[in-house]
């Protein structure tokens with residue numbers, strides 16, 4: 617089976633009926649690009665840039681960040697490199713960030729909230745990203761966006777960074793695609809207001825499940841209740857995909873769900889065409905894509921979105937995965 621999987625590496629992922637499916641990788645540091653290349657992924661769908669900021673005593677400079685983003689962009693030239701702006705706070709608190717310990721960090725100053733509270737730090741990262749855009753296909757992704765004003769403020773910071781660099785005659789790509797993560801239930805519910813302002817969306821199911829179900833994603837005491845196919849989670853994912861598809865805005869899933877081959881057919885069936893995952897999962901998911909006929913899975917997946925009965929959902933999921941390849 618291992619040899620069969622590795623022979624799948626080359627070639628585009630297409631469903632049985634010929635629909636191309638984009639499979640891209642999640643990375644944490646520039647050194648991970650070697651795994652991306654080996655995996656057969658078509659680029660990076662999520663570069664968790666906060667890892668550049670962790671495990672050190674000082675904030676990395678704009679130049680240092682620029683070098684890191686440029687390295688990845690050049691290594692994957694011709695392929696998209698989606699860099700998420702620093703998603704700190706909650707469980708990731710570097711020493712140099714002096715925001716104290718909140719009682720409820722998952723609901724505190726995290727992700728884009730922290731970036732907007734520290735505009736100079738944020739703009740240094742945006743400048744580094746725009747500078748790197750001259751060397752490859754950099755895309756910018758904002759984490760933990762909760763409402764339209766946050767998205768507008770983030771875009772305004774990006775516009776400001778671009779103006780500063782233009783005034784300094786620094787080379788940049790003329791157009792850098794910008795996206796928002798959908799990982800808070802509020803964002804999923806108002807995603808229709810986001811689509812006019814972004815070039816793409818990415819669903820962060822790890823946090824979307826946590827915040828929808830009020831289950832700490834890292835707490836073993838409640839991990840049996842952490843359910844990716846809870847009907848409420850499926851409704852939010854389904855609504856986001858449907859809204860994005862209708863608006864012609866590319867949408868991906870970049871949480872763990874995207875790398876779980878048991879969920880590939882379901883996600884394809886509800887209209888997902890882009891998956892971003894740990895490089896190690898690419899081939900197993902690709903194998904599922906190649907064995908899936910969209911006409912067969914779509915009606916079953918649509919039924920999964922309509923029911924609120926967890927047993928029925930489990931049954932439909934089994935039916936989906938039992939369909940012949």
Ligand code: PEP
Pocket residue numbers: 662664703799819820821822823824870871872
């Ligand atoms: C997510 O929340 O699903 C996600 C991809 O981001 P992270 O796991 O880094 O929070």
Ligand code: MG
Pocket residue numbers: 799820822823
């Ligand atoms: Mg997240």
